[in-house]
Amino acid sequence: MKKIVLMMMALVGALAAQAIDYTYLTFETTDGQKASVAVESLTLNISGTTLTAGSQQFTLSNLAKMYFSTTDETATGIETIDSGQLTMDDSAEIYDLKGHKIENSKLLNRELPHGVYIVKTNSRTYKMIIR
Amino acid sequence: MIALVLTIAASGQTLNVKVGNVTYQFPASETGDMTYNDGTTLNIMGKTFTLADIDAMTVDNAEVKANQVAVSYDGTSAMVTVAGNVAQYVAPTINGAHVTIAQSNTAAVDDDEITYTLSGSTADGEFALSGSYKCTVSLAGLTLTNPSGAAINITNGKRIQISAKKNTENTLTDGANGSQKACLYSKGQIQLQGNGTLNVVGNTKHAIKSGDYITVKILTLNITSAAGDGINCEEYFQMKSGTVSISGTADDGIQCDLGGDTSTGETADHEDEDSGNIYIEGGTLNVIVTAAAAKGIKAEGDLRISDGDITVKTTGGGLWDSTKLKTKASACLGADGNITISGGTINLTSTGAGGKGINGDGNFTATGGTLIIKTSGNAVVASSNGTLSTVSSSQQLDRYDSDYKSSPKGIKIDGAILISDNAIISVTTTGAGGEGIESKTNINITGGQVTVNAVDDAINSSYSDATKGTSGAGDLTISGGYVYARSSGNDGIDANGNCYIKGGLVYAIGTTTPEVAIDANSEEQKKLYVTGGTIIAIGGLENGSSLTQSCYSASSWNKNTWYAITVGSETFAFKTPSSGGNTLVVSGASQPTLKSGVTVSGGTSIFDGVAYTNATISGGSSVSLSSYTGGGGFPGGGGFPWGGGGPGGWN
Numbered sequence: 001m002k003k004i005v006l007m008m009m010a011l012v013g014a015l016a017a018q019a020i021d022y023t024y025l026t027f028e029t030t031d032g033q034k035a036s037v038a039v040e041s042l043t044l045n046i047s048g049t050t051l052t053a054g055s056q057q058f059t060l061s062n063l064a065k066m067y068f069s070t071t072d073e074t075a076t077g078i079e080t081i082d083s084g085q086l087t088m089d090d091s092a093e094i095y096d097l098k099g100h101k102i103e104n105s106k107l108l109n110r111e112l113p114h115g116v117y118i119v120k121t122n123s124r125t126y127k128m129i130i131r
Numbered sequence: 132m133i134a135l136v137l138t139i140a141a142s143g144q145t146l147n148v149k150v151g152n153v154t155y156q157f158p159a160s161e162t163g164d165m166t167y168n169d170g171t172t173l174n175i176m177g178k179t180f181t182l183a184d185i186d187a188m189t190v191d192n193a194e195v196k197a198n199q200v201a202v203s204y205d206g207t208s209a210m211v212t213v214a215g216n217v218a219q220y221v222a223p224t225i226n227g228a229h230v231t232i233a234q235s236n237t238a239a240v241d242d243d244e245i246t247y248t249l250s251g252s253t254a255d256g257e258f259a260l261s262g263s264y265k266c267t268v269s270l271a272g273l274t275l276t277n278p279s280g281a282a283i284n285i286t287n288g289k290r291i292q293i294s295a296k297k298n299t300e301n302t303l304t305d306g307a308n309g310s311q312k313a314c315l316y317s318k319g320q321i322q323l324q325g326n327g328t329l330n331v332v333g334n335t336k337h338a339i340k341s342g343d344y345i346t347v348k349i350l351t352l353n354i355t356s357a358a359g360d361g362i363n364c365e366e367y368f369q370m371k372s373g374t375v376s377i378s379g380t381a382d383d384g385i386q387c388d389l390g391g392d393t394s395t396g397e398t399a400d401h402e403d404e405d406s407g408n409i410y411i412e413g414g415t416l417n418v419i420v421t422a423a424a425a426k427g428i429k430a431e432g433d434l435r436i437s438d439g440d441i442t443v444k445t446t447g448g449g450l451w452d453s454t455k456l457k458t459k460a461s462a463c464l465g466a467d468g469n470i471t472i473s474g475g476t477i478n479l480t481s482t483g484a485g486g487k488g489i490n491g492d493g494n495f496t497a498t499g500g501t502l503i504i505k506t507s508g509n510a511v512v513a514s515s516n517g518t519l520s521t522v523s524s525s526q527q528l529d530r531y532d533s534d535y536k537s538s539p540k541g542i543k544i545d546g547a548i549l550i551s552d553n554a555i556i557s558v559t560t561t562g563a564g565g566e567g568i569e570s571k572t573n574i575n576i577t578g579g580q581v582t583v584n585a586v587d588d589a590i591n592s593s594y595s596d597a598t599k600g601t602s603g604a605g606d607l608t609i610s611g612g613y614v615y616a617r618s619s620g621n622d623g624i625d626a627n628g629n630c631y632i633k634g635g636l637v638y639a640i641g642t643t644t645p646e647v648a649i650d651a652n653s654e655e656q657k658k659l660y661v662t663g664g665t666i667i668a669i670g671g672l673e674n675g676s677s678l679t680q681s682c683y684s685a686s687s688w689n690k691n692t693w694y695a696i697t698v699g700s701e702t703f704a705f706k707t708p709s710s711g712g713n714t715l716v717v718s719g720a721s722q723p724t725l726k727s728g729v730t731v732s733g734g735t736s737i738f739d740g741v742a743y744t745n746a747t748i749s750g751g752s753s754v755s756l757s758s759y760t761g762g763g764g765f766p767g768g769g770g771f772p773w774g775g776g777g778p779g780g781w782n
Contacts, residue, residue, distance in 0.1 A: 020143070020159075020160055021143065021144075022143065022144045022159040022160070023144075025146075025190060039144050039159075039190040040190075041190075041191075042189065042190040043187065043188070043189050043190075044187070044188035044189070044190075045187065045188075046182055046183075046185055046188075049170060059170070060167065060170035060171075060182060061169065061170030062170075063167040063170070064166065064167060065164045065165055065166045065167060066164075066165050066167075067162065067163060067164050067165060068144060068146075068159035068160075068162060
């Protein structure tokens, strides 16, 4: 009996450890466009013909489906940007792939090492490669 | 176990969809695509919401247990939370604190059933459930009163588990003058269980009613009031364990009826059984009923007790049945079928007029357990117009037809009585007309220990109109065991047919002539046959007995005195009563010796302390014994001047 209990505890622990963390709720409209919203403390409100999810608003009749996702699927892919062409306002946030926040000034001063970074602005989130 | 693990581990993000006071909880890991349709509906895990009905949707980290529906009562309102995996099958309707749920699934969900967990308190609410598949109703600290109907009303015809969660106390109360069948009603089978406590008050009819069977295990169940029965069910009732207390009922404590017209009898594992049987297999059962002619436990089929600690008390008097034109009386245990006792400790007390310990229409078989019965009411009689009264002496009963009287008997059985093996039975009646043990067919004692102190016949084997004249009708046979039968106003042992003493130890005490210690129906050419056993008979034997085994009598006996009878190497100590017939007759496999005024130490007490086996005997004086060939109060019956009804008697 004790063995069974221990085995159950191990199984529970294993499954819990493997539980997928769905950090986004992604909306897909009838034209295939996707927009992801972070789920932390998320409230969805329906008012009339509009659904509001965080900073996103959708016309109900345009919505095809929604689903939980592990990534922000708003981004359509990796964009290669010449840092010389980059213009950023002070509110943009830059993260390395370890999740460490990088000071904007390092980008503007061309002090960033080569690599992949996540850039989050008021309007979108995307990946940036410094070559 | 896998299902359990999955249930426990279901955590992470949860989408909550709130519609009125109902919240549906969908685990993010299970939702998949949640589809919108024309801007009017949203489908999640098979549940379709009308968007206009949704009050809010939120995402949090609430843990969702699969197959769970929680109903929380709070004063005049109630909240319902539904796990996402069963959302499509559960349709709640809430009106104040009145919660009605329609469960539409017809198959198990994720290999399990839906559990409805009820908690909170309301003085004006209910839980109503319809559907067609088995489920569990878990009570988790619930006080639910419905002044206008049943507290819990389940019209689902399938098996319902009603479980009181550990360390919780739950109380259900229904309204008076309603149309409901019970405070807790289920059309289907009810399995009552759980480590918690459930209190039930039934103000309109029964406290608990099932249209099918009811089982009880582990649960502490208190029924404190009912306008009808405490528990009423059909098919069968089974108590496996737990503690059930029933009081304050206006009718029976537990009643089980046949559901259909024909009994299936007991089936393997009770599968598809419709027998009207009651099975008590363990636990503690306390029943007190006070209504006239009420039964503590009543089975339309058989009553079988194999274990448990059972205490039943009836206090109600008699009743005139104007339909059947006969008197009725209370009984602690009653069965239209057979009654079998193979274990347990059973204490039965009946204090009302005509009240009985056990009243059975079929056979009675006791092979084990301890059965203690005490009745104290007088016999109840009815005039020709059904007016009831009681009598103060057994002799007054003789002028009443059987339908117009009901005597307070310890055990009254229409069929045969068989007592054997390890059964221990003690019966005491103190009211007028109180017989100890009576069969209307025949009595066979092959073992066990029977102790009867009665006002009327202590042990009476009789016959009914149906059995009269049939072979063996009214016969009484003792071939083993220990039998003590004392009547203060009639025969100790009375066979309306033949009486056979073949073995065992029999200590019988009858009152004075013309009654005897051991009687047979010599008026109808029946006899007492003594072919074995050890016999002590105060009051002598019936005249004309066939005494193949020699009997002996003493010229006198002393009341309230310890005697010792020795047959071969066996010595048996017994105390004489305070009164009884004149002749003391003894018999054994070999000629007994008898000593009076002995001191008894050690040994094993039997017959409620008036006898010992294997005791150490000291002192006393030898009693002279003479051959005895019969008696019965008829001069010369035994051929000796002290042969029953002769000189001598107790001092």
